[in-house]
Amino acid sequence: MNGPQILLDHEQHWVTDMGAWFPGERVVFRGKDLFHDLKDISWMALLLYGITGRMFDDRQLRLFEGMWTLCTSYPDPRLWNNRVAALAGTARSTAALAIGAANAMSEASVYGGRPLIRSIDFLLRTQEQLDKGARLEEVIKQELKTYKRILGFGRPLIRKDERIAPMMKLAEDLEFCDGTYIKLVFSVEKILVRHRSCLSMNIAALLAAMSADQGLSRYEYYHFMVLCFSAGMFPCYSDALNKPEGAFFPFRCERVDYQGKPRRKWISTSGINKVNGNESFQDG
Template sequence: MPQDVVNTPYALWEENRNRIVSHQGGWVIGKGVFNHGYSMMDDLVGEITYFQQIFLNLTGKLPDKRLGDWLEAGYICFSWPDARIWCNHMAALSGTSRGAIVSGVSSGIMAADSLMYATGVMVRCHDFIATALKEKRAGAAVEEIVKRHLSAKNELPGYARPIAKGDERIDAMQRVCRKLDITMGEHEALAYEISDYLIEEHDECLNYGGYLVAFLADHGFSGIEVERLISTAVASGLQACYVEALERPEGCFLPMRCSDVVYTGPEDRELP
């Protein structure tokens, strides 16, 4: 048998050949559409919110309406109608070039997926705050926790923010929590303690990603689940920027002259 066949999960492929296996659910023609044991048309439509459905689809857990409403508010905090924001650039460029809205929004969602910000940093934020809480429970002071992590990795995921100081979105979400009567948990409380220390010592503080992760960790969600829950959170801001660019004359979003590009590469040369 060829070596490349030996090194592949051949038996597993054969087992799943021409079959789609799902533990989530699906459409049973003539009976209904099922999702984690719920009949979607009978149990969910008109009974839960879309954001509760997001939780169910991505985590298999159906939360109460308050948590769904919290996530909806959280999405609004991600969806700013400002074309200066890096991911919103994609949607505006699609609009100004008369591309389809789906292509603009999809490319913007992809641009928001980075190991430095947005969805891509959520697992690291979760790892940090979960580890920090274990250290605090073991008796470590906040100062020790911060110094240890800065010494080991030279970063504190979930803290600091480019350009601006502070994060107005956290204040808004705290207001939402009070309105929904959602109490603070251990991860979130520690996140604020660390933030207070950083403000005093480093003039930096908790950012929105760090807040989201700490809050959702207190409700039993893992880092990868948080990443999935906010995977499309920027969509509405992208749609707004696409529409605005589309309604203006074609090509008017950030047009450039050749002279605007500063080239620093090799000199012109003859090619064979």
């Protein structure tokens, strides 16, 4: 047994190189003075510096910002995460609760968090194997055999991903379209589409490739994308908040399609009946 030594060592003592607030004086942000060294950088640059500890140049920042602007913030309240923001608005909850919950649930399996991190993981692992001399077809075959599918290819509701073209246009404009991982992701798509036509690339794979080309690790990319859906959530929240309360896609009772057990009577075995008897309650 290790016992509590680690806890004893850390009691009232947290050693860090991430930063600190010196009240009334200054802030250190990953070794730099926020008000001096970082005062002129954009919020996107600060976010990425906080995540990676590295500074990115303007062209890279335009690419990263373009990912969020073009690909991840549709203000459509039917989308699952946005719908939570809209529900919070229609139920007259707060903006922070709305956006916090909508972002938390964006760490999903069929979209958002898992496809994002697993897309970059697949690309990084695949390139490692290619560097060791493996053939791409074989790597893909093995991946499909092990995991049944490759996240980042195929899409839940529709085959074509409309974000690919504008994002590639931006990458071309910024001269980022021929990196190792972008080439790889298109090669993978070519093979997968030959296998099954519905497996064309979705934006998770392309953004993963672009991020990998800029040197982001798996977790850096995942952390960078955690807030990426936020801009589309606020309009959904505000829209519902500004309309009559409760008006966002209401369900009438009959639109709950019950498929369970038939009607039956409760036979209680708990002590609650000693107080209330075993009578059913009627109106009144």
